[in-house]
Amino acid sequence: MGKIWKISGPVVIAEDMRGSQVYEVVDVGDERLSGEIIGLERDKAVIQVYEDTVGLRVGEPVTGTGEILMVELGPGLVGNIYDGVQRSLVTMMDDIGDFLVRGVRTDALDRKKKWHFTPSVKTGDMVQEGDIIGNVPETGLIEHRIMVPIGTQGTILEISEGEFTIEETVALLEHEGAKKPLTLMQKWPARKPRLYKQRFVPEDLLVTGTRIIDYLFPLALGGKAAIPGGFGTGKTVCLQQMARWSQTQLNIYVGCGERGNEMADVLHSFKKLKDPATGRLLQEKEIFIANTSNMPVVAREISIFIGITMAEYFRDMGYDVLLVADSTSRWAEAMREIGARLEETPGEEGFPTYLGSRLSAFYERSGRVTCIGKPERMGSATVIGSVSPPGADFSEPVTQATLRIVDVLYSLDVALANKRHFPTINWLQSYSLYADSVDKWWNRISPDYNEIRDKALITLQHEAELEEIVRLVGPEALPEDDKLVLLAARMIREDFLMQSAYHPVDTYTEPKRTHLMLSTIMKLYGLAKEATESGMLVNEISSSKILPRISRMKDIPNEEFDDYMKQLWSDMDKNPFV
């Protein structure tokens, strides 16, 4: 057992620590605050403490646990809420109350709860690492597939169906004369990527239900994306929307250094909202990690790695998993703060020189892979991180380092936020490198996808150019065909891109409907072009009765949508501008 030798912010140096190892978890002080060794020199250990160090004294005890920081993986993860070091906040609420007093230990997974295990292999079978040996129905939406841990193999001596806690033996293996029990739980070091067989280029659309994302800047399963934007531009709402509606099997929401009230909002809404595909409560497919801005800074760094380890674990079962992290800037700032305490040589704007490599260590753990083990299966982990650039200035180090890594950029725009155009994804600055690979997916919905997407983007681009002229001469001075471009662009913006997260229908649009909405606008644009060519004025077109009907398209409930659109299209085909 060692003793505290020095305290400086979240960094504590302990003496008499011979025999400890780097990344070992330690208990610090009389209150047993949890910490992790990040450096060793002779008998001294440098420790980052995951709890507030105010009030610590020199000489208080420091005890090693002999274990490095491991993520507990097994039934009980889904629906749970964790702090940055995987303590269950639900358990803490029940055990110690509403405030996070220091030095409390809780297990990540409930040790007492019994789960029903059904084997999928039998006695005498030979199993390898990664093989699925059975299932536990964890929630109504997630079947937890129990895998042989990495590094383990053998012949099944015993395995049986029944009720088990996560620590009880569900199967017994024998390998070269040694017996090894398997349980429902396994552990994995947070900072180490989990293994897979082979990686593939992401090419299937991750359906988010947000139109501008799915149609214009699509994200692919296994992809990586960033959402930078100034305060109040809608990063959190965007991420929440994705965590709500994405057509993935499991989502992980990491709130890293953000608001407590926001976390409360997410937690409460997931207890009420239903998954559109299955009608089950969303929290049955969600894991939450909440390290709010007033919780200890050091835990922010590890929280993101704990989240991605969970994502990989479910990916390895053969699932499509989405992880959203809000905000990676707070994560980077946590590293900056620790770096300064350790007196490391700072890089740009005081961030550690390893900022870029740490960011890619995170984002690179996304991907679409074939998993290790039998049966053959594919899984994916998609990662989206928000970035909070100071003063909404994207030239700062975290945004820049992130942009070098990700394949999709959703650039949020303060000017759009001020006008309350949501989502504020700027259509001129955002991009998706997956657009060319997921068009195959879209072409199964409609062969016109590429054409309509291109036309819409060109119209918006054209509008931006005309906008500069309008500021000089006014809209009335434009020729009719340019006025029509402005009208069409306006319809694309207001009737298609704008999407309220709070409207019960508008909040989620399925791909077919998304396609139909934009096709309708582009079709009207085409008809309007013909009409103006034969002498109709754009002003007459913009006051025609058909336009408000197109505007209302968003709010029409799914059950009525087909009829509504049929009527709309048949009226457009007859005599649109009356």
Added chain:
Amino acid sequence: MDSLQLFTRQTKAISTARRSLLVIESIPGIRYNEIVDVQLGTGETRIGQVIEVGKETTVVQVFGGVSEVDLLNSRVRYKGETLKLPVSGDIMGRLFDGSGNPIDGGPPIVADTYLDINGVPANPASRMPPAEFIETGISAIDGLNVLVRGQKLPIFSGSGLPHNKIAAQILRQASLKGKSEEFAIVFGAIGVSYDDAGYCISNLEETGALSRTVAFINTASSPVIERLSTPRLALTAAEYLAWEHDMHVLVILTDITNYCDALRELAAMRGEIPSRRGYPGYMYTDLASLYERAGRISGKEGSVTIIPILTMPDDDITHPIADLTGYITEGQIVLSRALERKRIYPPIDVFLSLSRMMKEGIGEGNTREDHNNVFMQSYAVYAEGNYLREISTVIGSEALSDRDRVYLSASDRFEEEFISQAENNRRTVEETLELAWNIFSMLPREDLKLIQEEYIKKYLPEAPENRVTTETG
């Protein structure tokens, strides 16, 4: 504060003094971050804080002007405890300084308990999302940037703008819709002038609100270190009233800019590497440790609502103080010099302003069913009008179409009738919504795209002449 006087142990073994830092030989029992008493050779006393503890040496930062000679002959007294505030129900109606000592001539507080002024973070799983509408009586807030119980909603102001007036108006008028229950008020004045502090206090006095107020006042001339403790004392008192006495507490903290400048000053004295504009890299976390103390806890009656006030240097919303605040708070009320010049009170820039908790607090059962639609449509109309005003300054309004000119005048009316109101005018939320509907009635009906048909039928006045005016002052 009385606990401050209870220094139990002392040391004289000071080895070096550089700038404001004292390196002393370590003494058993001294705690990281504790507040100590430094007695100078001259006999004067200064406050210090332990910023690093080691086995051999401990570093103390001394606040207030001192020279190295003073420090070399000083002694450090400490008590082995971090800063605590004595509290009891008797704090209501009392005035304290930035160390928690009474300054109203009244007796010291007989403590029920002593609370750590840094507070303890709420478990996110125990929090309740804020949802109850607070009617401030101000249209720009109640109509478009709704404040709810448990929210933190700052006022971003500029020097010379009427933030104190607005804060006073909110304090006077704020109530829960349909309930007579009054808020307890906690007022934290950080580095403000005597005049400003006096204005707020006398305002509370006039309206009889002083008896339900606790005030912590650190004036510009009091010690800089107390700028850091003042808001923490105020929030500790607020939490105590909310969580132990089931009260709904409205906390006003003014001026956060002084707080941040003190943070910068003290960081610079320690020789820390600064981040943007000289402010410390941990300022986000530090501010969050204040603002995040707002909220509601499930199963508890009370709530803590925080309205911090800050003055943006140079009116610059990207300045780190405003920027980091905006990244933590649930929106912001931004004051505009341009509106102030047009003599519009309150000069609230509704485009830059935002309330993120709004959606929970409005609609049927909270305010009125059409509120969300009216909110969205108002922004659309005002944004369009504003854009047209901008281009018409270049091309002249004659070059606009008739339709565009209607939007121009709608947005003028929006500023003059909706945003603008008298300092003593308390509008109900229904009156606020009516004002918006009156403006909508100028526009072509089919332009009201963001409002559901049934609400248009129900609330749109027949003709523009039908407009109601509620302005009284």
